Amino acid sequence: MSLDLADTALGRPRAAEQSETEPSTTRKRPVVAITATLTIIALLLAWTVAAHFKLVSALFLPSPFEAGRAFLRVASEGFVDATLWQHLSASLGRVFAALVATTLIAVPIGFSIGASPIGRGIFDPIIEFLRPIPPLAYLPLVIIWFGIGEPSKVLIIGISMLAPIVISTASGVKGVDTDRVNAARSLGATRAQLVRHVVLPSALPSILTGIRIALGVGWSTLVAAELVAASRGLGFMIQSAAQFLVTDVVLMGILVIAAVAVALEAVLRWIERRLVPWAGKA
Amino acid sequence: MPHLALESVSLRYDGGAPVLSNVSLDIASGEFVVVVGRSGCGKTSLLNLAAGFLHPTSGRVLVDDRPVAGPGAERAVVFQNDALFPWLSTAENVAFAARLAGASAAERRLQADRALEIVGLAGLGDRPVWQLSGGQRQRVGLARALAAEPDFLLMDEPLGALDAMTRETLQDLLLQTWGRNRAGTLLITHGVEEALYLATQIIVMAPGPGRIIRRLDVDFGRRRLAGESARSIKASPAFVEAREDLLDSIFEREAA
Numbered sequence: 001m002s003l004d005l006a007d008t009a010l011g012r013p014r015a016a017e018q019s020e021t022e023p024s025t026t027r028k029r030p031v032v033a034i035t036a037t038l039t040i041i042a043l044l045l046a047w048t049v050a051a052h053f054k055l056v057s058a059l060f061l062p063s064p065f066e067a068g069r070a071f072l073r074v075a076s077e078g079f080v081d082a083t084l085w086q087h088l089s090a091s092l093g094r095v096f097a098a099l100v101a102t103t104l105i106a107v108p109i110g111f112s113i114g115a116s117p118i119g120r121g122i123f124d125p126i127i128e129f130l131r132p133i134p135p136l137a138y139l140p141l142v143i144i145w146f147g148i149g150e151p152s153k154v155l156i157i158g159i160s161m162l163a164p165i166v167i168s169t170a171s172g173v174k175g176v177d178t179d180r181v182n183a184a185r186s187l188g189a190t191r192a193q194l195v196r197h198v199v200l201p202s203a204l205p206s207i208l209t210g211i212r213i214a215l216g217v218g219w220s221t222l223v224a225a226e227l228v229a230a231s232r233g234l235g236f237m238i239q240s241a242a243q244f245l246v247t248d249v250v251l252m253g254i255l256v257i258a259a260v261a262v263a264l265e266a267v268l269r270w271i272e273r274r275l276v277p278w279a280g281k282a
Numbered sequence: 283m284p285h286l287a288l289e290s291v292s293l294r295y296d297g298g299a300p301v302l303s304n305v306s307l308d309i310a311s312g313e314f315v316v317v318v319g320r321s322g323c324g325k326t327s328l329l330n331l332a333a334g335f336l337h338p339t340s341g342r343v344l345v346d347d348r349p350v351a352g353p354g355a356e357r358a359v360v361f362q363n364d365a366l367f368p369w370l371s372t373a374e375n376v377a378f379a380a381r382l383a384g385a386s387a388a389e390r391r392l393q394a395d396r397a398l399e400i401v402g403l404a405g406l407g408d409r410p411v412w413q414l415s416g417g418q419r420q421r422v423g424l425a426r427a428l429a430a431e432p433d434f435l436l437m438d439e440p441l442g443a444l445d446a447m448t449r450e451t452l453q454d455l456l457l458q459t460w461g462r463n464r465a466g467t468l469l470i471t472h473g474v475e476e477a478l479y480l481a482t483q484i485i486v487m488a489p490g491p492g493r494i495i496r497r498l499d500v501d502f503g504r505r506r507l508a509g510e511s512a513r514s515i516k517a518s519p520a521f522v523e524a525r526e527d528l529l530d531s532i533f534e535r536e537a538a
Contacts, residue, residue: 179365182335187379187430188355197382201369278368278412 062248067255070248079249080240082232088256090232094150094225095218098157102214106162107207110169115199123166131163135224148229156225161214168213172206173199205272205279212268219261234260284346284433285310286332286357286466291341293327293492300491301327304341307485307494309434309466314503316469316481320532324492325470329438332468333359345434355379358427360437364419366411372422373398373407379430397425400459417448421455428459435460437469441476453479454512461507474528478502478521479512486531496531500524 044064050056051063062070075084082090109127112119135156142159146152176199184198226235234257241249272279286309293302302324309315309332317325330336331343334353343350345357353359366375374381376397377390385393394407401421406414411422420440427435437456441449457480460467471477477484480503486496502515502524515521 177365179361179363180367182333182353183359183361183365183426184367184378184382185335185353186333186355186357186359187426188382190382193382197378198367201367204369276369278410281368281412 059245060247062251066248067251070246070252071256074237074249074252079237079246080231082237084237084256087232087234087237088260090230090236091222091226091234092260094153094233095157095215095222098154098161098218099211099215101154102158102161102218103165103211106165106210106214107169110166110207110210111173111195111199111203113166114170114173114203120170127163127166130159131167135160135221139224139227143228152228153225153230156228157218157221160221161218164213164217165207165210168206168210169203172203172210175206176202205276208268208272208276212265212272215264215268216261219257219264222257283311284356284466285344286434286468287342287344287347288328288331288338289342289344291328291331291338291343293324293331293336294339300339302331302338303491303493305492305494306341309468311433311466312464312482314460314467314469314480314482315485316471316477316483317485317487318471318474318477318528318532319487319492320489321472322492323487323489325487326438327492328487329359329436329468329470332434333357333436355430356432357434357436358430358432360420360423360427360435360440362439362442364416364423366419366422366426368410368412370411371407372403372409372411372414375411375422376407376425376429378426393429394425397429398422400428400462401425401455417444417452420444420452424455424459428463432465434466434468437467439470439472442472449473449476450512454506456480457503457506460503474525474532475516478524478528479506479516484528486528488532488534495534498528 047061048064051058051061051066058066071084073079074087078084078086109119109123113123113127114120138159139156142152142156146155180198180202181194184194189197222233223235223238226233227239230236234253238250238253238257241247241253288305288307291302291305292300294300305324305328307315307328317328319325327336331338334343334350334357345354367378370378373391373394376394377385380390380393391407395404398404398407401424403418403421403425406418411419414422423440440456441452444452453476456467456469460480469477469480478500481500482503484496484498484500485494486498487493488495502521505515506512
């Protein structure tokens with residue numbers, strides 16, 4: 001913090017004026033990366049030390065090495081009748097099924113909220129109602145209505161993804177540059193062409209951001225969804241392990257869920273850079 | 283001959299003060315009409331009415347004596363903030379009208395290359411527009427309008443956001459393209475020199491409510507097209523005198 005102040009505000013006022021934020025952010029990046037790495041190392045070290053000196057019982061806190069061994073064991077032999085890869089692909093399959101279905105529903109809803117007052121009147125209350133409800137709260141109702149099959153699990157994840165995509169799509173549609181719309185109209189665009197050639201591409205960066213956020217939300221809903229009579233999945237694996245106090249598998253499962261979340265985020269950001277390289281630049 | 287007219291047009295947004303009051307103006311092919319005035323005098327609203335983006339509260343907007351119902355491809359618009367489509371390449375931006383009309387990729391490319399050549403951007407068709415400079419982007423905006431082969435070119439402070447040197451280069455470009463295609467042109471600007479340099483007719487507007495307070499015919503642009511240098515025109519006593527005279531009319535109200 002003090003370093004930032006010295007750099008931008010006091011230390012080099014001229015340079016800061018000339019090129020806005022560029023020099024300070026490029027110099028900040030390695031600092032952030034180094035600090036972040038050190039934090040992770042410190043946490044791992046604290047965990048190792050606590051486990052090694054039995055500050056916490058091994059039953060509650062296995063060492064990082066045990067979690068690592070659990071990873072190798074579950075990856076090769078499996079846990080509760082499925083390998084780690086099978087658990088992972090079951091979970092990913094549910095989240096992606098939910099993502100595809102929800103995107104197909106949420107983008108048109110977002111369009112109608114962003115483009116028409118009537119659409120907004122119809123859908124806004126529904127979305128605002130659904131948005132703050134934690135997935136565990138509607139879980140029992142979904143089971144009553146739809147049973148304990150695969151669709152229920154996908155539905156629970158899907159509901160949690162709905163609001164982020166709808167809201168970002170709507171804000172993308174609302175934020176379409178009036179001049180661009182007018183430019184297209186003056187070049188002869190019909191209403192349908194406006195939507196296809198101007199509104200949709202304009203809103204695409206927002207839609208992708210919504211999908212990225214939704215994927216994060218959906219992934220974190222996974223454990224709740226797999227409470228429902230699952231026989232595979234990372235969430236199911238963690239719960240089964242917890243019932244038998246196999247804490248190393250629980251810990252390993254949590255770490256895998258976190259790692260996959262980071263990987264998904266990175267993939268989505270890569271897709272955004274490829275699909276909408278202009279976002280924020282024009 | 284194509285002919286764009288505003289007949290005693292007034293404009294008022296719901297419940298607000300009038301933006302334009304009783305404005306009449308007439309643009310025929312081969313004319314370069316420049317509207318000057320301080321900010322808030324309704325210049326941009328005037329252009330939006332001519333383009334069909336806005337509808338007058340009273341009065342009529344006519345193209346070839348037919349009332350205008352909305353925007354149309356015969357009236358191409360160049361915007362101050364370029365309004366390009368960053369998801370399309372430079373060439374696809376230029377050929378956007380053709381794209382809407384369902385032209386093939388080869389046709390679009392041909393048309394784009396021709397228009398880009400006119401605005402001095404030959405060879406940049408494959409560039410993403412967000413990698414272009416401000417001046418280049420305005421050239422693309424102009425090329426997009428020209429590619430639609432409009433009868434009228436409506437430009438809303440197209441050079442307003444550019445640096446002084448780029449602006450002078452583009453003023454010459456506007457003159458040359460107008461000299462070649464003779465599209466009836468309406469240009470909004472707050473630059474008095476720009477108005478004198480480009481216009482065949484200057485319209486001075488005053489705010490509160492926006493109205494026309496003066497019209498004058500000028501011919502510096504024709505002198506430029508006849509080969510006289512920009513420097514010698516802008517330094518000539520006639521130009522300087524006209525500039526001071528014009529500034530007087532713009533700021534008249536303030537002095538009174």
